[in-house]
Amino acid sequence: MKLKMMLLLLVAAVFSQARELRDIPYYPLDAKAQGNVDYRAERCKLHLSIPDKEKGFPTLVYLHGGGLTRGSGGFPKNIDRTRAAVVAVNYRLSGARAKCPDYIYDAAAAVAWTVKNIEKYGGDPKKVYVTGHSAGGYLTAMIALDKKYLAAFGVDTHQIAGYFPVSGQMTTHFRVLGERRELDKSVPDFMVDEYAPVFHAAKNAPVMAFLVGDTNYDWPARVEENALLAARLIRVYKNKNVKFISIPHTAHGSCGPPSLAIINSWINPKKKR
Secondary structure (H helix, E strand, C coil), X not given: CHHHHHHHHHHHHHHCCEEEEEEEECCCCCCCCCCCHHHHHHHCEEEEXXXXXXXXXXXXXXXXXXXXXXXXXXXXXXXXXXXXXXXXXXXXXXXXXXXXXXXXXXXXXXXXXXXXXXXXXXXXXXXXXXXXXXXXXXXHHHHHHCCHHHHCCCCCHHHCCEEEEECCCCCCCHHHHHHHHCCCCCCCCXXXXXXXXXXXXXXXXXXXXXXXXXXXXXXXXXXXXXXXXXXXXXXXXXXXXXXXXXXXXXXXXXXXXXXXXXHHHHHCCCCCC
16 A cells, blocks of 8 residues: 555656746846845845646746745745746845835736746746735735836736735735834824725726635734725725635634635636546
8 A cells, every 4th residue: 555655656746746946037137226226136036836747837926924024935835836837936125125115016026027938938928826925915915906016017917817915914014114113203003005005996906816814813903904905896896806705713824824725726726527
């Protein structure tokens, strides 16, 4: 029985491999200077996982979390990388070398690179999806709803097949406010302005699914912020391509794995027999 299991795993490995390419710069050489360009050249690179046995595959761009101040790009679990490409993005981190909106432009630049280049690797540029957890969810929502970021790199928000912010902040991010308080102590700890995804709620939003934890377990107001934005898009602006999904009995961190499983089933639907 053990030998049979080992053989099955070996066959699966041979026929279902994914290869990885690392540290690919994603900013165009002629990109307009935005913030610290030396830090941009150092930090703004992506890792690409490509399924070996597929063509015309979907691609998921993944934006890591970490409060916009820490973390690095890595391939998320619960995504079948034998059927879909995954782009793991490093973006500039808030601190002495980067400020808002540097990291938002970085997220948009990485997504634009994917749209323009994934076909070279066998992927379908019409099947590019974007997700991220926590800070990455915030960045996902920002580039989905404020068209200027992707437009800066020649891509329209509707060229993306779907956006899946996971437990992202939908008001102005607390780190963005923290940057301001470093200069002005009177800045409040809550605000809705141009750096809040909910500020950009409007008609004709792209395909989006907001994934969050359970309001009884998650951070205060995190679920409600996402519910509010989804409600404005769905009920006020009549967007039929927007969903809100709250995962029972999960919190900010623990909603990540089941959310990615849902996203995986979305981008990798079961093949018809």
